[in-house]
Amino acid sequence: MNGSAQRTLLITLTGRDRPGVTSRLFTMLSEFPLTVADVEQVVIRGRLVLGVLVTYPEGTDIGRVWTSAERVATDLDMEIEMSTGRDKSMPSRRGRLHVTVLGAPLRPDAMAGISGRIAAGGANIDRIERLAHYPVTCIEMDVSGADPEALRAALAVEAAERQVDVAVQQGGLHRRAKRLIVMDVDSTLIQGEVIELLAGHAGCLDEVAKVTEAAMRGELDFEGSLRERVALLAGLDAAAIDAVRDQVELAAGARTMVRTLKRLDYKFAIVSGGFTQVTDGLVEDLGIDYSAANTLEIENGKLTGRVTGPVIDRAGKAAALERFAREAGIPISQTVAIGDGANDLDMLQAAGLGVAYNAKPVVRKAADTAVNVPYLDTILFLLGISRDEIEAADAADAVHTAR
Template sequence: MDQRTLLITLTGPDRPGVTSRLFSVLSAFPVTVADIEQVVIRGRLTLGVLVAYAGGPSSGTGTTLGAMWTAVERVAEDLGMEVELSTGSQAKEHRRRGRLSVSVLGATLQPAAIAGIAGRIAAAGANIDRIERLAQWPVTCIELSVSGADPGSLRVELAAEAAIQEVDVAVQRTGLSRRAKRLIVMDVDSTLIQGEVIELLAAHAGCLEEVAGVTEQAMRGELDFAESLRRRVALLEGLPAEVFEEVRKEVVLTPGARTLVRTLKRLDFRFAIVSGGFTQITDGLVEELGIDYSAANVLEVIDGRLTGQVVGDIVDRPGKARALERFAKEAGLPISQTVAIGDGANDLDMIAAAGLGVAFNAKPVVRQAADTAVNTPYLDSILYLLGISRDEVEAADAEDGVTSTVTSPWGRGA
């Protein structure tokens, strides 16, 4: 006997009891529930129900469908809603393998952007099964569930379209592999915080321009990081140790940093920072934000003044990747369950090693190497890549009595 499916779609004003009424009617007929999807946009409900039933010449299908259709139409009329019905074989309705999540982020989303993204998905022979909004401020983010596409080739196509439309697009496999990422490892300078700590120190030493030039070369990958660090630190020789307190007051968190850390900690994620900067600054961030693990360089101080030297091993590009591996081991997690976030060439190895590598307002070389790039100025946009919605964040904040007012020595960034 042939197994067939029937798609029932109700649309109209949202009100209590719609779902209950529809399924009470369906319970009187020999059908099983194969799938359900529902969305409400500005008070208007769309409810889709896919039911399966036995087909074939001797099944009495026509009589059953006719009676069910009449009953469903009566419910729709009572509720002031519209109803559509479409049939098909179960084989044709079955979703294709290769489920992907496509996140689209932008300060604003124009129709042309959605058209471009959807067009590229269709051109790849894939299908959009579902669309959901995850956030509407401070950025808009929608998530598309896509089936039937190769993730590598689709990522390339959508990255090209994202550049044209000036939006961010992330392509990830859905399912447990996405939800299982439990350790976030983040760069500090120009990622967790705005600007570069060594430049703040250099401003106090009167050598900002020279240090900034070397920093830019290192970030572009044009200069070995360890050598660039030694050159810059040497210029700080003689600064009094009291400068660290002054610099801590000047550090400003990236907008959304507090929300990102707070939300992930609620969800029992582990959070780590790894920095080419200095423990004299990062240790305060660890305490302030409740960060689990950290690694950074140590500036040598003798007799209350900086010597212009770094103590111990330098946390450079391979050092950051080793730190990620060490943190994962301490947390009892495989590397596949890690997310690495950075902006410069010094972050490339850890971004490549992590289960998900994110380039945050990054240099071109990093954007090209990362799994996805986020170019909005809000660090908590990364939550949406993990499938966490703005509504969920705000609901959790409300329960905990958290507000956006920040009175921290680290500045704003809630």
């Protein structure tokens, strides 16, 4: 309207959800010279809240619209609220952020603290949706009017105080465009560290575990620490590798995560400071698209205490991420990296989204977001994939397989 204030009518219906409510309201509104400006709808425990914001030109008999809307509400046995106004700046969905909250359990004080921080920063919560109720409760909020970095910093403090996980991401196509997931292996995709399992067979577990822990904290150069630990394995029978393969356990939710992402045509990669003798089996078992890891040298059926080829260290992981993205034809901005140790830092910072998964403090501080619950599939929620969608896909696959 040439920049002039637009006349608006906000209609909110509340009541028992049933088929046809939205259709009935819009059918009535179509009888008038109105323009739809915004729509929000949510259903909680069978109770519907439907909000419709319309604009109308000067001269419209808004009293008739009001009366007709009340009649619809009466027929549907629903409550209705209406208000008129003049708005020079209609609501825009541009520049929104997704704030994802994970809790097990998720308590009211956590939501109060997070929503308070959002308000204190001058931002507004436009929409709230539950993505999952198990294995964790996941709530997602669409937030507008916030500075991403300032909000991320404020919510990180609140999350630590409330013992929940909070992720802040750009909304809209920015998140939906993520197409390549690159994940660390030891203590991320799988439980524990492969080199420590091997050390257990070699009788040097305590020595290796001590060096591993220091390397994970970033206190030691990774390549040097790897060579030091592998040297302790010299003389170990190569058959121990087979035993270790049998010992390896996937992280809780790992199969669900990989299966779901593959269904959605994501590319999935693993990059490890561990060993190809174990990661190759994971690639075959899970249908992983790309992988990179170190290789233990074996001579005459024994480990020599050396690795062959270039070491996959901190820089090597970031390089692998870039290589996988090139091979997949996917921009780096559309990648997600997941890891837990200092060796993953370059990879996490290079990716479009870096997720610290049950990580050391130095990694949590540097990553875009952190997940500290022991369920790998909760990372799906950060991508906007709900538990209901995961289960529906599983059910559809089961039916297809049965046929």
